[in-house]
Each structure stands twice: as C-alpha cells, then as structure tokens.
Amino acid sequence: MSRPHEIDALIDLMARLPGLGPRSARRAVLHLVRKRAVLLLPLAETMRKVGEAVHDCAVCGNITTADTCEICADPARSNGEICVVEDVADLWAMERGGAFGGRYHVLGGTLSALDSVGPEDLRIPDLVERIGREGISEVILALNATVDGQTTAHYIAEELAETGVRLSSLAQGVPIGGELDYLDDGTISAALKARRGL
Amino acid sequence: MSRPHEIDALIDLMARLPGLGPRSARRAVLHLVRKRAVLLLPLAETMRKVGEAVHDCAVCGNITTADTCEICADPARSNGEICVVEDVADLWAMERGGAFGGRYHVLGGTLSALDSVGPEDLRIPDLVERIGREGISEVILALNATVDGQTTAHYIAEELAETGVRLSSLAQGVPIGGELDYLDDGTISAALKARRGL
Secondary structure, rough: OOOOOHHHHHHHHHHHOOOHHHHHHHHHHHHHHHHHHHHHHHHHHHHHHHHOOOOOOOOOOOEEEEOOOOOOOOOOHOOOOEEEEHHHHHHHHHHHHOOOOOEEEEEEOEEEEEOOOOOOHHHHHHHHHHHHHOOEEEEOOOOOHHHHHHHHHHHHHHHHHHHOOOOOOOOOOOOOOOOOOOOOOHHHHHHHHHOOOO | OOOHHHHHHHHHHOOOOOOOHHHHHHHHHHHHOHHHHHHHOOOOOOOOHHHHOOOOOOOOOOEEEEOHHHHHHHHHHHHEEEEEEEOOOHHHHHHHOOOOOEEEEEEOOOEEEEOOOOHHHHOOOHHHHHHHHHHOOEEEEEOOOOHHHHHHHHHHHHHHHHHOOOOEOOOOOOOOOOOOHHHHHHHHHHHHHHOOOO
C-alpha cells in the first residue's frame, strides 16, 4: 500500500484505542490530517503534556498532576468515608453523580486468577494501611457487579474484618427509569430480596 | 469534576474524532494514560511527525511526505489512465483492490451548493491541465454513487468533453457476495439495465 510510513504508523497506533478498529482508525487519521492545525497538532501537544505530567495519586490511585489528587488534597472530603472503586473511570462515574462526599481508593483492577492479578497488585495493602492512618469509619465497596468485582469485594471484606471499620456496598436493584420487562432475572430477584417497606 | 485540566483537554479533543463520542473518548483517554509508554507517548510523537511532514501531493492531491506522492513518482504508473476520486480514503480503497495500475486525481470533496463547494475548490482545473500535460487517454470517474458524487461526475464529464479524452465510470450492479434479497431496488434496477450476455 502506497502510504507514507508515518501515516501507517499512526493508523496502527490509533487502531489500538478501545472502540476503534482498523477501518475507523483510517478514517480518524484522515480526519486528523485534514484538521492539522485545529486537531492533529493540539492533540499531539496535549498527549505529550499528559504523558509528562499525569501520574497516579500517591494516596488513592486517582490520576493527577500533583503529588496527591484534588480529592485527597481537599480537607472537606476527609469525612471518614472511603469509596473503593476498580478504576479511575468508576471514580469519574461516582463523581458525576455527585452523591459521595468522601475520598476514594482506586484498586486499579480486580482480583483475577486467570490474569494472575493478586492482592498486592491492587493497592489492597495500601487500603488497610489508610484505614488506620486516616481514621476511617466506613468503607463503601463500589465494585462492579461482575464475578471478578464481587470476588474482590469479598476478599477486601475479609481483609478489613479485623480493623472494625464499617463495610457497605452499593445497593442492587432496579435502575432509575428502568423497565421491569427489560431487566434480567438476576436484577429482579435482587431487587425483590432487598425490597423496602413503604 | 475533579480531573486534571490536561485530561479534560485531551478528552475534548479525542471526542472530536469521527467514531468517538464523549463516553468513548473518556475510555480512550484512560486507556492512553494506562499505556503511557507503549501508546500515549508514541502516539504524541507520531502525530507530531505526521503534522510536520505530511501534506498534499502537488500533482494529484494524495497525502505524502515528499513533493509528489509515491504513485505520481512511479514511472510504471504512467499508463495514460487517471482515476478521479473524492478523497484519499477512496484512493486507499482503490489501492487495496489493487486492480488499477494508473494514477489518481483526488478532488478533496464533491460539488455542493449547500456547503458552497465550487469547481475551483476541487482541483478540477488542475485535472483539465493534467490531461494535456501528461498525455492522458482515459479518465475513470470513481466517485461515490451519491447525489453529490454523481453531480460532480456530470460536471467533470462536461468540462472534459472538449479534451477528447475517453471517459468512464465504475460499473454499478450487484456487489460480489451480495444477496439480491438484501439489495435496495435502485441497485437491482441498475444491475438489470446493465446486464451482460453470458
């Protein structure tokens, strides 16, 4: 194929982004070349900056450009609650809701025998240590309702049992705006079991 | 939202790529941050290189890092045929097929009264000039089978009428592997009108 090798290299790299395949990577690259001044060069520069400046928060694992992230640096968020999430995308999802006023602990994944991810890969020892250091009263496990997520939640619950901290997890049930006819059986069973008096 | 502003800037830019929305841009950016060394920094560097090195071929409008693109620079492809395409994506599609041995002329779009795109925006004067200069015998109009594509093809045909060059367009009909039941009526009619003796 008679393409400049820089273009081929860019297509190969773009095709490795989630949500883009070879065809959409080609389309994206042509779009970038057409919008050189307003998109391609700003994107190159912003990626370079992010690559140089962004790293994990030393306390919670959130991404930040400072030593500790904005949430960990905010004294107003030191309310004795830690919300444990799998990754930064989940932290962002929680923050979009705006309902949680405490701090986070980003595991960076879930336990997985298949991918040989153990507790030491997941900032779980850090979490135990934080509970003592920060005087935490409640740990909310906001892990995904998948097999790996729930396995990880169980493991963390066992690890924290002797710290005496209060443990909770997100409620399971019918999503807001959800229609029963479109929900899976597991969700309906869970919502029924956890039914509340009116 | 408590995100570093570099991350927000990167999400905004990524969301402007075709095929990515705000949600998939967030996912892509987190993926980039996680794969800093193998994806984020190489991508930044490759984008910078492409932005600096890649420009339009002075002859045909293909993208290239040299003065003229590889196809225009290849004497073996000077066979008197020019294939006219809308944009570089179409040139790539033709090259993937590998069935065409001549050179290209990339219009950079189609005539469009709505978007006020006129002939002078589309390298059509360049095309007329090339036909004389390069001693072209046949011009193949490989424009998309859309209203704008076909309007542009008609306009070019009129412009080239007095040059005496042979004009052709891609055949229309049933795609290879196509099932009649899934084809639109227009394609079936076109295929029937253009039927060939066995």
